[in-house]
Amino acid sequence: MAEDLVLDTAIRDWVLIPLSVVMVLIGVLRYFVSKLMRSFQVPDPKIVKEGQVIVRARNLRAAANFIPPKSFRSRRVYFSNEENGLLFVPKGQAQNAQAQMFSDPNMAMDMMKKNLSMIIPQTLTFAWVNFFFSGFVAAKIPFPLTQRFRSMLQNGIDLSTVDVSYVSSRSWYFLNLFGLRGLFSLILGEENATDDTQRMMQMSGFGFDPSKSLSAEKDGLDIVQHEWALPKFEHRAEAVLKKLVN
């Protein structure tokens, strides 16, 4: 089974390269369309405030040793106080973020638009690839694979004796789908709408979940032990001055 199939160079000229070129063009087109369709989203004051609270709490944790212990303690109480501490989120509110995202009509529309702009070109290109470029071996993967990949990579090829390394053009399509992300970030700059894989990961994480980060910050703040660094500075200043004077 280890015979080397010789693949026609015409395959390279007429299948692999056009497929890549078409995918790049479609990606660029999608980027411009998404730019046109982007609506201005008014930032939610609550979310902005929470973001800023987190930054401030993080600063407090990081530089806690630079301020006197009394001030640190009063700030810690201000943040993690049970009644009206900024970081304290009662359990009931924790689930709000997701429900809010669904009920807010603007956000739902936005998400739908983004999803559509991702799904439609993908579906169309996939169908096009299947229609035109199926039924033949398109490329050979340079490393050997197990038999399990046969159904995934060799979809159009109905011979079961062909080595799994020989794949159909569908797998080239998938390879391009994930691989062109780097190319797009080069030509389109950061923040392009073609970042499908990132979007897919985001869909499972549901974006900004403020309550979790707040409670994480609160826990971090509770753990911090204040060790005032300033007395050390007096010694260091002495050393500096000694060097300066002598």
Added chain:
Amino acid sequence: MVSETEETQLNSLENQVDNGGGGAWEYLCLVRKLKVRRSEKVFKYGLSILNDPKKRSALGPEEWTLYEQVAIAALDCQCLDVTKDCIKVLQKKFPESKRVGRLNGMLLEAKGSWSEAEKAYSSLLEDNSLDQVIHKRRVAMAKAQGNISEAIELLNKYLEIFMADHDAWRELADIYVSLQMYKQAAFCYEELILSQPTVPLYHLAYADVLYTLGGLENLQTAKKYYASTIDLTGGKNTRALFGICLCSSAIAQVSKGRNREDKESPELQSLAATALEKDYKQRAAGKLGLLTSALRSMKF
């Protein structure tokens, strides 16, 4: 805060442009990036670029940013007609723009028509209640009208939402110090130190406020912060050196008769005094006599 390398770069560019060496556009871009306030130069060079149609078309889409920059610089130099022209051009190009609306508000502010400016800003805030720049302009207006308490109120409300904005904390600290509300000013300076612990300026200001508040504990804390300033600036900050001497003598006075705890750094005062003398010898030898007599009178 502008770093040292950026400052030297800015100054060298400025010299180059002043002496007719070209590079005005780079200078303007750098000023815009660093957000420094060099309004006269910006006004002069920006206007010369804008009035020359060839140079103007060479800028392309950056032309509008330059119009905005020159408009603000003209407001600072009180050339309101230039500002009006710039705003007219921008309005023709971007009719519904919030940035142009903001410039209009600033123009009304500069003319002194406070109520109209307030109306303009509130209408802009209705569209987007989270526009940081407009909030800050309202605070500036209140301060310019002399209504300091309202400025404090507005600034506090702003900081409730945008509490990570260290420029606002700095402004609030300045206002409190001007009103002698030192405890509140100390709080603001603590916030600044928390967000940027390696900037010696904040340590110094905090130490100043603590020293002004007085009381043994505050004086000791102030001394520590003067020491940290010295550490962060490598001993070159004269004010911190003076601060150490003054703090030590004040502590000695306050704790006269009480058991003096063993100082952790007994040599600090004498070292600071020596460093001061050395500095004065180098830079202002004429005043050395004043210095030595003052230090002697502090006698620790």
